[in-house]
Amino acid sequence: MSHIHLPDGVIPPFWWITGLILCLALLWIFAGRIKKDEVRRKIPFAGVIGALMLIFMSVPLGILPVHLNLAVLCGILAGPGLGFVAVFAVNTILALIGHGGFTVIGLNTLLMGGEAILGYYIFRAASGRLGSASSAVTANILALLLSTVLMILIVGTSVGLGEALLPHDHTHESVHAGEDHIDDRENNSESHSGEIKDARFLFLTGWTAVIAVILAGILLESLVTGLIVSFFSKVRPDLLKPAAEG
Amino acid sequence: MHIAAIDHMANNGDSFLHNARPITKVSMALLFLVSLIVTNHIFKALILLAIPIALILLSRVNVREILHLAAYPLVFSILFALIRIQQSWVAGLLVMTKALGAALNMLLLIATTPYTDLFGIFSYVLPGPIIDVFIFTYRSLFILLDKLENMMKSIRLRGGFHPVRILFNLKNTAGALGVMTIHAFDMSERLYRIYSLRGYKGKIPLSREWEPLKPVDGFLLLFSLIVLTGVFIPWNI
Known part of the structure; x- marks a missing residue:
């Protein structure tokens, strides 16, 4: 998601x-844990x-403009550390074939890897009280909600809240041909509420459409x-038994 | 999935880029990427877009496949370009040019460098087990894709897919993905046993011997450095 x-x-x-520095730091920490025998087997x-995950991502979801990631499932099955490493490999391969920028590999891995880590721990905590399927659904919903909020915050803070969700328009003239500097951050702090109003999904518009797409996904x-x-x-x-925390 | 086509191009291509050392191609890709990121000048960005296009044509890879893959970042960049176009059409064009240039740059790298060589370069900066995950991911992708294709065909032939019954389809698709995950788990155990017999201890040895650079490597590196320098020079255009 x-x-x-x-x-x-x-x-x-x-x-x-x-994002890249944080991601590499986490990768080194998790790689250190993989040296344990039981984790290496995984x-x-x-x-x-x-x-x-690469295959699941290519499964079309009909009218929904999102795709499956199944990062939480990856975390539940492989464990938090190896889940994070697998997510990094997926994002790097995707970036090499032009699906997402090479520079956003770190941020993407932190978000999706975060889903895997969080999903793993919520699943473990919930599976004592609920059944496996209910625990997986709970873990998935909570992990995805958190990572989606984080994604919106990251993209919203760095590019602009409207851009984090759907395209919109600015009216401020700040770029000219031949200039070596583009001052396109000036308007980011301005209200984007009017721009989100233009978003559409089926019969829904504005924030309702945006939230509907996210929740449906x-x-x-x-x-x-x-x-x-x-x-x-x-x-x-046996596949659902607690994975070694590698 | 275009990864199989890319893999074929990288392993079977024969051009000066295919013959260049992987370290040269990775360095060149990074230098071009830096050039694209730092430039905010449309003419410079257009030149930086023209370079990978020219190199793709010269490397005689499958242009159709490359264009197909490049369309994806182009479509996403259009969303952001539309926002920037409200500021000026140049800004919109700049976003698209940079996105397409960066994507073509990466596609050029992956289409002319076999994945083992590429992961070998990654192993200079990433820990061994992570490189192993890359190798296992890439290796199993093609096997699992074949399995999925056959499985989806079987589901359709046995009436497990109905155009209107969404929940029914979802349940069967989830079952198919579940079966495939179990196949994948069995496959990974088999892989581990085979690699263990060959002495696997958590690091697949990749060729990291330093090979002397060829004239073509020198040319490509010099060219990339000239391009990067050119980006920083404030030309009066």
Whole structure:
């Protein structure tokens, strides 16, 4: 769900450099944990899960302008550390084929990897009280809500709140041909409420449309995750046993 | 999925770019990317867009596939370009040029460099287990894609897909994805056993021997540095 589809050159360097540094720091920490034997056994699985995520992303969802990520499922199955590493591999491969900018790999990994980590812990906490499928749905909804809010905050703070959600228009003239400097941040602090009004989805408009798309995406992904986990609990319950925290 | 086509181009292509050292191509891609990010001048950005286009044509890769993949970032950049066009049409064009240039730059790299060489370069800066995840991801992608294709065909043939019954479809699709995940899990265990027999201890050895640069590498690196320098020079245009 919360995958930043921004091309290179849109997010200011401060944000993507910070994202990249944080992401690499986390990768080094998780790589250190992988040295444990029981976690090392899961490296091929993390790779295979990464491949599955790439495939799931290519599944069209009809009229909904979003795609499945299944990062939470990845976290539940591979564990938080390997889940994060798999997400990084997925984002890098996607960036190499032009799906999302190369510079936003760090931010994308932090968001999607955050879903995997958070999803894992919520699933573990909830599975003691609820069934596997309900726990997976709960974990998915909570993790996706949080990462979507974070995505909107990151893109909204760096580019502008309207841009974080849907296209809109500015009226301030600040760029001229031949200038080496573009001052396009001036209007970002201005109200975007009028611009969001133009957003449309089916018969809905404005913020209602934006929120409807986000919620529908989250619910759909949660439902698919719940169904997959429910299927696992019937045929391979061992897959849902707590993954080593690599 | 265009990854198979890209893989074919990278492994079977024969051009001066295919023959250049991977380290040269990665350095060139990064230098062009930096050039594109720092430039806010439309003419410079257009030149930076023209360079990967020229190199793609010279490297004789499948232009149709590359254009297909480049369309994706172009579409997303149009959203942002429309916002910027309200400020000035140049700003809108700049957003699209930079996005397309950066995407073509990356596509040029992946279409002329086999993935093992590329991951070998990544291994200079990333820990071994992470590179292993990259390799396993890439390797299993093609196998799983084949499986998914066959599985979806079977579901349709056995009446598991109905154009109107969305929940029914969703349940069957989730079941298919579940079966595939179990296949994937079994495959990963088999992979681990095979690699363990070959002495795998959490790091697949990739060729990282330093090979001397060829004249074409020197030319490409010099060209990239000239381009980057050119971006910083305030030309009177």
